[in-house]
Amino acid sequence: MAEALQVCVVGHTNTGKTSFVRTLLQNTSFGEVSDRPSTTRDVRRAELKLGDDVVLEIFDTPGLEDGLGLYEYLQSLQTDQDRSRHNGPEQIRTFLQAPAAKDEFEQEAKVLRQLLQVDAAFYLIDCRDPVLPKYQDELDILRRCGKPILPVLNFTAHADQQSAAWQQALAQVNLHGWIEFDTVSLPEHGDSEIFQHLATLLPKHRTHLHTIQQQRQRQAQQRIIAARREISELLLDVAAYSERIASDELDQLSQITAAMEQRVVAREQRSVTAILQIFGFPANAATLQRLAVGQQAWQAPLFAPETLKEFGIKASKGIVTGGAAGAGFDLMVGGLSLGAGTVIGAAAGGLWQSWQQYGRRIKHAVQGHSEIHIQPEIIRLLAARQQQLVQALMRRGHAAITPLSLVNENAEFHEPARFKLFLARARAHPQWSTLNQEKFDDSLERSQCLRLLD
Structure with a gap:
């Protein structure tokens, strides 16, 4: 050198x-x-x-x-x-x-x-x-x-x-x-x-300065890649996050959704801090408009097509729109049998793996429990806010003193081509969310889901 x-x-x-x-x-x-x-x-x-x-x-x-x-x-x-x-x-x-x-x-x-x-x-x-x-x-x-x-x-x-x-x-x-x-x-x-x-x-230093310039450009690209990875992790954590509520506990729905909101807001703030650090800014360099999640929680249908695919079952329109949990299926748990009609055409090994994954959720549904997820609109807003932050930091000099103030009205989400597939897979795998700590699984399949956002 x-x-x-x-x-x-x-x-x-x-x-x-x-x-x-x-x-x-x-x-x-x-x-x-x-x-x-x-x-x-x-x-x-x-x-x-x-x-x-x-x-x-x-x-x-x-x-x-x-x-x-x-x-x-x-x-x-x-x-x-x-x-x-x-x-x-x-x-x-x-x-x-x-x-x-x-x-x-x-x-x-x-x-x-x-x-x-x-x-x-x-x-x-x-x-x-x-x-x-x-x-x-x-x-x-x-x-x-x-x-x-x-x-x-x-x-x-x-x-x-x-x-x-x-x-x-x-x-x-x-x-x-x-x-x-x-x-x-x-x-x-x-x-x-x-x-x-x-x-x-300084023509004598031209080669030296060209090397510096190239390295700075590579570092800028690396920062963008790292920030995108952080955003993907945030979106997967929130999209896969779920809480369970029993039918006789519906009066606690507001408390549950409020707790979910706090966890999601805290998770977003961790991403903001991480992205600021990636670009070399302190944690107080940006403020975000309050994210309201409480009224946007939603009850996910257990037998959504993405869930059914894990069992090797092709869902018909009639099955998907069935009213009761498990409508159109001979699925029973809790000491009862798994009906033979359900497993026809499914590979035994793959079905057993999926049953291990979803059996508890099916049991919850039969017993009158529901799972609460975050509305896709909120996930899109999270993505838009983080993209807005990254774009602002790319243009922000390190001499700036006034914190960035990012508001939802200015957040525009450029949706990746496979975003809907990402959402469907994330919702079907609550174990992929770090917010579900007791069952978190950092698997190869989780990494593959993250790459859907590339």
Whole structure:
């Protein structure tokens, strides 16, 4: 692996430098982000790794506070006989040895000292601000360090942004390469453009930067795959979840459904937390509108077609619509026999396996028990909410402070082709839900059911 590339992040105070580093690192805990000016007072170092290798060192620097004053000070040092008048780095080194670098320009000195030591710099611009002389003076001073500078137009998603004016101002000082990168609301292609532009400025590091870019793209795909897997697990847990109620316990239906609602809500929150972690955000980075399950519980027919298939029995329309449990069948349990008419044409081994699985449910039905599942509409809403969360996180920068607020009205579910088959199989196998802990079975068939959502 090539030696790590070193870059620093520079700019006026409170332009989003630390926020930019957070977004590059995909780490919400780096540094301190605040609306207060001069939040960062010293140079902070961070690492971007690929595996165990450090591929990029990033230095977050204090904000430049007095560009006007420093520009005038540097100009005052110039004389007609000064050999360094066309040697910018030498001018900066001379300044760093002067008493002013430890006094009125102490913060600027920290920035320039670091800039002299790195390969390149990102110059952060709050493009909500107008182009002012102090910013132009800052750019002139930074360019004297002789390092490639990539201007970054931040806050481009804001209604008051003045990106066009800034682009014109940059061109006037011969900076024709720049990127628009909102650290709160990411552009469509994420951070790929950053490494592309950096490779243009640093041709000797082009291969190195291309490797970083490819790895970042793979990591983004892996996050999406992991999030989809988490959503599939949630949907299977809820779709297969069931509770049993006796016919003489119907007065307890509201308590049972309320308990089911609490478990489903808690299960969804676990998924939200897991997905936030996958994308590198803390658990409090998103809030969901309350999910009302209580009125949406439903009583599943025991002899649904998916259940009957487990017995090798093809259900006719008349059988499926039979009123009583077991209508059209000679099925009896509890010390009685399984009627021969039911098993004609069924393989004995497969039937016995299915009987082991469903015998208890049939017994419950004959004894006047019913099973309560979650309405498919609720499961679809869960899927839509999680998809909405993933899409929002893909566009969310790690500098964002305000939590995401996801509401049901904005949730749109793009239903997979085999979603209905997934629901049918899940409902027929309560042992596939982790919410049914006493009988949970993480089987191969469960994994195959999850793949129906791919």
